Amino acid sequence: MFETTAEKMAQVGVIPVITVKDVDSTLETAAKAIEKGIGAVEITFRTNDGNPGYRMIAETIKKVRENFPG
16 A cells, blocks of 8 residues: 655655755665664755756656666
């Protein structure tokens, strides 16, 4: 059965926030969070780089979801 976002948040309790610098460091941070038992992270859509920055963040989120589908 699929969990709703609210149910997942209630189970996790604390959701760390990741500010994207690049794809690799974000994947590494997400992996460490999972390794420590944290089941969810928030990836901010915050950049000073305009559209290229937003595209990079979107690609990073896509890669995190591909690598950590749970």
